[in-house]
Amino acid sequence: MPLLLNKIIKEVGDSEGGTAQQKLRIQSEAMAVRAFLNFQLINYFAKPYNAATASADPGFPIITDPDITQTDFKRGSVQEMYDFIIADLTAAVPNLAIQPTYATRWSQAAAEGFLGKVYLFMGKNPEALDHFNASFSAIAKMSRKPRLYDYNIELNEGGSFMPIDPVNGPRSPFTGITDQTESVVAVFSQAGAYDGNGPGNDFLSLPEKTVDLFDPADMRLKLYTDQTQDQEPIPGGRLRRFTIPYTFANARIGMELSDLYLLRAEAKARANDLGGAVADVEFLRKNRMPAANAAVPSADAVSSTTLVKFIIDERIREFAALGYRWWDMRRLSVDPIFAGQPAAKHTLYLTGGGTEEFTLKPERLTLRIPQLYLNAHPEMPNNP
Numbered sequence: 125m126p127l128l129l130n131k132i133i134k135e136v137g138d139s140e141g142g143t144a145q146q147k148l149r150i151q152s153e154a155m156a157v158r159a160f161l162n163f164q165l166i167n168y169f170a171k172p173y174n175a176a177t178a179s180a181d182p183g184f185p186i187i188t189d190p191d192i193t194q195t196d197f198k199r200g201s202v203q204e205m206y207d208f209i210i211a212d213l214t215a216a217v218p219n220l221a222i223q224p225t226y227a228t229r230w231s232q233a234a235a236e237g238f239l240g241k242v243y244l245f246m247g248k249n250p251e252a253l254d255h256f257n258a259s260f261s262a263i264a265k266m267s268r269k270p271r272l273y274d275y276n277i278e279l280n281e282g283g284s285f286m287p288i289d290p291v292n293g294p295r296s297p298f299t300g301i302t303d304q305t306e307s308v309v310a311v312f313s314q315a316g317a318y319d320g321n322g323p324g325n326d327f328l329s330l331p332e333k334t335v336d337l338f339d340p341a342d343m344r345l346k347l348y349t350d351q352t353q354d355q356e357p358i359p360g361g362r363l364r365r366f367t368i369p370y371t372f373a374n375a376r377i378g379m380e381l382s383d384l385y386l387l388r389a390e391a392k393a394r395a396n397d398l399g400g401a402v403a404d405v406e407f408l409r410k411n412r413m414p415a416a417n418a419a420v421p422s423a424d425a426v427s428s429t430t431l432v433k434f435i436i437d438e439r440i441r442e443f444a445a446l447g448y449r450w451w452d453m454r455r456l457s458v459d460p461i462f463a464g465q466p467a468a469k470h471t472l473y474l475t476g477g478g479t480e481e482f483t484l485k486p487e488r489l490t491l492r493i494p495q496l497y498l499n500a501h502p503e504m505p506n507n508p
Contacts, residue, residue, distance in 0.1 A: 125161060126158065126161065126187050127190055127192060128190075129154045129155075129157055129158045129161070130158070130187065130188055130189060130190040131190035132150060132151065132154040133151055133154045133155055133158070133188075134190055135190070136150050136151050136154070137151065145219075148219040149219050149220065149221060151219070152215070152216035152217075152218075152219040152220050152230075153216070153220065153229060153230045155212040155213070155215060155216040156212070156213060156216045156220065156230040156234070156235045156238070157230065158212055159208075159209045159210075159212035159213045159216070159238070159242075160238065160311070160378075162184070162186070162205060162208065162209050162212075163209055163238075163242060165184045165205075166183060166184050166202060166205045166206065166209075167245075167451060167454060168490075168491045169184050169490065169491055169492075169493055169507065170182060170183050170184055170202050170205070170490060170507075171202060171489075171490050172245075172454040172455055172457055172458050172489060172490075173202055173206060173245055173246045173247070173455070173458070174202075174458045175246070175247060177202075178201065178202040178203035178206065179201050179202075179203040180201065181201060181202040181203075182199045182200075182201065182202070182505060182507070183199050183200045183201045183202045183203075183204055183205040184199060184200070184205055185197040185198060185199060185200065186200055186204065186205060186208050195500075195501075197501055197504065198504075199504060199505065206242065206246060209242055210239065210242060210243075213235050213238065213239040213242070214239070216230070216235050217232055217235045217236060217239070218232075220232045220234075220235055222262060222265050222266060223265075223266045223267050223268060224309075226304075227270070227304035227307045227308075227309065227310045228304070228309070228310045228311070229309070230309050231262065231266070231308070231309065232262040233259045233260075233262035233263045233266065233308055234259075234308045234309035234378070234379050236255050236256075236258040236259035236262055237255065237256060237259035237308055237379045237384050237387070238309075238379055239255045240252045240253070240254070240255030240256040240258075240259060240387060240388075240391070241379075241387055243255060244387060244390070244391060244455075245451075245455045247458075247459070249391055249394045249395060250395070252387075252391045253388065253391040253392065253395055256384065256387060256388035256391055257388070259308070259384060260384070260388070263308070270304075270305065270306055270307055270308050270381045271305060271306065271381070272306060272381055272382060272385075272407075272408065272411040273285075273296075273297075273305060273306060273411065274411045275343035275344065275346075275411060275412050275413070276343060276411075276413070276414060278294075278296070279294060279343045279346045288346060290349070290351065290355065291353060291355065292366060293347065293349065293366025293367075294346060294347065294366065296347060296366075297376070298347060298365070298366065298367060298375075298376075298446075299366050299367065306380050306381045306382060307376065307378060307379070307380055307381070308378070308379040308380065308381055308384060309378040309379045310376060310378050311376065311377050311378030311379075312375065312376060312377065312378075313375045313376075313377050313447060328364070328365070328445045329358055329362040329363060329364050329445075329473070330348065330362055330363045330364075330365070330444055330445060331360070331361075331362055331471060332360060332361035332362065334440065334444060335361060335362070335363055337437055337440055337441055338441055339413060339417050341413050341414055341416075341417040342412060342413045342417070342441065343412055343413050344412050344413075344441060344442070345363075347365060347366055348363035348364060348365050348366065349363065349364055349366060350362070350363055350364075351364070352364065359473075360473070362473075364445075365444065365445040365446070367445075375446040375447045376446070377446075377447060377448075382408055382442050382443075383442075383443070383448075385404050385405070385407060385408045386404070386405070386408065386435060386438060386439055386442065388404055389401045389402075389404035389405045389435050390432055390435045390436075392404065393428050393431040393432045393435060394428060394432060395428075396428050398425055398427075398428065398431055401431055401435065402420045402425050402431070405420055405434070405435060405438055406418055406419060406420060408438070408442070409438070412441075412442070420434060421434075429461055432461055433461070433462075436452060436456065439452060453468060453484075453489065454489050457486065457489055467483050467484055467485070467486075468483075468484040469481055469482065469483050469484065470482045470484060487507070487508045490507050490508075491507070492506055492507050492508075493506050493507060
């Protein structure tokens with residue numbers, strides 16, 4: 125993929141046919157996708173961004189040359205990669221379409237929103253908020269805008285998500301790969317080739333303490349089941365999320381509208397715009413549960429710190445078992461608001477009963493570089 129993107133970026137301007145503006149748009153889309161991929165890589169294979177150490181923390185190779193014979197790759201620093209991601213997105217935005225042909229194509233709204241997310245991960249809240257607002261402004265100009273489903277309608281009798289299949293669940297965007305109603309840009313994770321029993325999040329379950337974060341009236345609970353895919357009961361009060369069946373596409377990891385609302389709400393809360401943050405969160409919640417249950421509790425809206433923590437819990441309620449928690453765990457591990465919290469634990473539920481618990485060490489928030497890659501570049505240092 126990086127080779128193809130770099131080739132487009134370098135060579136589309138000299139291609140035959142098409143207008144100069146069309147070529148700029150294609151080049152800009154490739155730059156946005158490259159920034160997105162590099163953001164994935166730096167958040168898997170390097171430490172979370174910390175302004176005090178980012179210039180020294182090993183990053184991931186920045187590849188810009190479409191030459192397949194190139195072999196001299198250096199890890200560089202985390203700071204260099206983030207600077208490169210920002211440069212790609214900043215250059216791409218002006219030439220991207222306001223209204224993409226399909227929701228899988230990058231638009232100005234998608235790139236602005238994602239640029240805000242990058243800045244938020246860097247702890248640069250003012251810049252993040254500026255770009256989140258710019259993303260919503262770009263959405264307002266679209267002729268076919270992404271919109272939130274109202275679960276109070278769609279998950280009730282006669283709603284478009286109904287009926288709820290006991291194995292595959294409701295017909296929601298999370299079980300229908302072609303439904304891009306809520307997508308600012310639709311990107312799907314891949315859990316490997318389908319072999320009849322693919323990995324992904326089929327075997328993940330929410331522990332009881334996570335289930336307890338939901339209001340009993342929260343319609344999002346209908347996206348879960350207390351049965352395995354083989355229709356066996358899941359013990360311990362745990363729930364399994366219905367996901368796209370019989371496919372390698374397991375989660376939406378691009379920019380969903382709900383994510384954009386929660387990211388902007390967090391940025392507003394960190395800027396002490398508590399009213400603005402509450403408005404964004406409650407707009408989402410009113411589309412996920414009855415209005416009578418959607419208000420942010422007053423105790424959680426009294427300060428920037430309490431409201432940010434509530435918003436992070438709301439992210440769990442919205443995105444549980446979809447992979448979003450990994451990214452939040454990484455960035456919050458260096459966030460002063462969350463300093464001193466107990467280390468995260470992973471519970472493995474054994475087939476014969478019982479559990480095994482693993483405490484997440486800080487170094488495990490950074491994956492080791494695959495050995496196949498190191499075999500080709502033995503001089504490259506690996507992560508601990």
